Amino acid sequence: MAFSNISNTKPFSLTSLSSSSKQYWNIAQDHALASSSLQYADNYRNKDANTVSCFGVQHAKKLEVCRNILRNVVAEEAEDPFEGLSMIDAVQRLNIDYHFQEEIEAILRRQYVRYITHGKYGHHDDLHVVALRFRLLRQQAYYVAPDVFNKFKDEEGIFNKELSEDIEGLMALYEASHLNIEGEDVLDEAGKVCEQLLKAWEKDCDNINHARVVGKTLGHPYHKSLASFTAKEFFDNSQGSSGRLNDLLQLAKMDFNMTQSMHQKEIAQISKWWGDLGLAKELKFARNQPLKWYICSMVCLVDPDLSDERVELTKPISLIYIIDDIFDVHGTLEEVTLFTEAINKWDFGTLDQLPEYMKICFKALYDITEEISQKIDQKHGSNPLDSLRKMWASLCNAFLVEAQWFALGQSPKSKDYLENAIVSSGVHVVLVHTFFLLGQRITEETEDLVENMPGIISFPATILRLWDDLGSAMDESQDGRDGSYIEYYLKEHQDCSIKEAREKVLNMISDAWKCLNKECLSPNPFPASFTKASLNIARMVPLLYNYDENHGLPSLEEHVKSVLYESVSV
Template sequence: MASMNCNAVYRMAPAFEASPWGDFFTNHTLDSLQISHEKMTERVNKLKVEVSGLFGACKSVMEKLNLVDTLQHLGIDHHFEDTIATALSSIHNTEFRSSSLHEVALRFRILRQHGFWVSADVFSKFRNEDGSFVNDIANDPKDLLSLYNAANLMTHNEEPLEEALLFARHHLELMKCNLKSPLAEQVGRALKISLPKTIKREEAISYIPEYNVHDEMYNAAIMELAKVEFNRLQCVHQKELKAISMWWKDLSADIKLDYARDHVVECYFWSYSCLYEEEYARSRLVLTKLLMLTSLLDDTYDEHATLEECRVLSKVIERWDENDVSLLPEYLKKYCLNVISTFKEFDKELEPHEKYRSAYIRKAFQNISKCYLQEAEWSHCDYIPSLEDHVNVSVTTAGGELVAVGLLFGMGDVATKEIFEWAIRGSDTVKACGKVSRFMDDLADFKRGRNKMDVATTVECYIKENNVSSEVAQAKILSLVDDAWKTLNQELLKRRAPLQIVRQITNFARSMMFLYHDKRDGYTSSEYVIETQKNHFVRSFPV
């Protein structure tokens, strides 16, 4: 590396677009939100009792599975976690002999999503002796959709599910233009991002209008609960967005890093995608601030600073001493002081028995800074590393570890010291999330065409290392996304950490699937997702 001709001057990056949100949430009035929230909470509590009673009224395994599935689609299953866990444990231990592919696939998917092992052998009865699927399946879109979503929960070395996935996708693609609503929309969504890989609240926004009186599982109390609960939580999120926007307005006015992305609402969307429930407000706000500070750090290393400034910045962050800030160039001093100050504010959010968490969140920030520096070294020297070397560094810069620790930081007692160690010492869950993030981001970067100051993508590393076309390289990187998802599915079943935590950290990978779907960069280029985010944060459901 020392012999390389590294660029030591400022790199003039193209200007990033301003956030389309402007001062929308800063100026948002909250006068009526508290009253509305209280009224809706009262109504939700009444409806929860009514809906909870439906479990006892179920007369068969399939009625229970359909009820759980409906609550998950509508994004209200968090109110019935204990009841659902008890029901699924019983279902898992009960013999199941259905001849319906839809029913077998639904049971398979829901049980695996909740950490219960179900063998792929359950689909053998729908195959001929030569291993091909029976003809009738290819003509039933409901069966195919259920099989497709179930197969997306495959783990490593489950070839029958690989075959099922390809079979179902092929036939769904053939028939998708001839389907009626709402099945047509459900198939369309699944072919873009399968149900197990999509953002939960995003599915709820689509499914609420599709759940109507013509649905065989329709229940008026469930429908009202879904709408009222969505609107109630939206009030919570709007209040948080106002607070985080005001924090950012003050911070950005102080540090004045005009070359960096101004995307605090987008950072909030990331943390909200991981956990949207009311009780996780502390995690959402801490993680949003952490992501925004990290985004500024990323843009400094990647888009603006000289190599020597990158090295000094990394050293200052590693030492974490306010006295060292004087070593930095003027434009970075206030940024670093604000970082240290914000982390002190994080610490104040903790209870006395939680104070140990501060060391972990600081370590995660320092780790990502070190890896940003390595990428800057490669970039300034026009060096393309091996794919393995790139991944060893860039999985950290993709944010899996940072997000995992940020989520845990604000959680309650379920986030123990042992869980923090699990997260920061390279658990398979966290690594796999980082890989999904890295590879989806790099596919978008490669499609867009990176700036000359950007580090080479994993796509370019694979092209150089294997002397292949860009099409072959992109297919390989996409296959690595699939491999990472197999690991995440496997981690659900291994229970190395509480199921709740594994699922919430995995939600980060789901957010990356959404933001970077179809090789777009939905974080940097907000126009791709602005209407979707309005559905989440502005538009409510009429009740």
């Protein structure tokens, strides 16, 4: 019996946003958009070489101007500490911070030393300064205790009423509250108070632009947003700026256009690779969405200098989708059991009993994994083949568990469901490939860690899984959809309402974010580039569930169109 009968009951993974389920991602089905990548890349290649070269020279000159700005800020930081903080905030929101990592670290290291030296209160009684410093230091993996905010409470431990007039300070505190970790009640309280006060102010504000900025802060706090998707809006908010900020803005616009052209070329590479691979022709039941698969790697690895890594990461992402379709819509229980055994053994000798389409998929997976492993070995001196094999085996094992549950009509305990669903999300496969592709801090210790689902991997997977289950419970169109945490939880707690179950899931998502925040603090065995990739996966999750009435994702679609195909005027 094929699994097509249960395709609507399969839990979400990185693969479930497809036309084969009741969730549609319109951007993946927009033929004009999906096919335009080659056209845009060809247009870029056909540009006059002198034009491209001239633009590169202009960019290099502007970059040097901005480097000098940041160097001067570093030199003057002792005299005006807040200037350094505001400059870091600006380059991060403009999405050009990767150019200035040394300067950013120098400024924040001094800020941290000053915080340690002067105690928990530091220099300032200004809420905006204290909250901004707190957020930037935590983002840089420095631990700052939340009691720095106690000074803004009254004798009864309640935040001062006067803060309601400090909108800039409230926004900064609200942003800071999203870097909380477990047990930090003061930040939980701060977030709630700020949200309440800012919503009231937004409602009564007569200035549309100011109200819009507050609304965006509430809906998209920086720590939980993708700067590559939000930078354009910061461009608009910064129009008319002069001096240093204007130079940074001009660099950011140049950077945006150059990065966009790079993404277009990468999509062309992926399109060619996917066509040459031939799986779309051989496995007609499977999805054929190379643009969507690339978006996942583009979001995960945002730094422009990681072009090769984005292209390589798209390959295993595509195979997660293909294998998911084998389990979900085409294979029988017997076939997927044999396929899982073959993946675990990683041996062509085990393929005799498999149908031809599974042999084709296995060969593609085998060859691509071997090729990626060799490239990583050549570049970084470490061959991750054993680790990658284990990740593919664990993914298929988790898929098989779900297939058995649904085929046999079993209802697992909610805890057991979630443990397995975190693996079947596919997040660990993506992040383990990411870790080795980045090639930093590859040691025996870190190899063992990534193989055993550390928090830096499991918490983004948890956030992704629970967000989907929350959406499934709210979506009335998902008739007969089973296999969500909420459903199994309600079966175990029959006195619990759906509303209460949803509140529990929201709290679990919040707790997972707190745990992920803690994982990103020092000491951390993983490089900053890897923790950033992990955070970016978690940051993308809400965009995957902002459905309209047609089950499309207009917000994500607009972001992607903007980033890939709409340049900015410099």
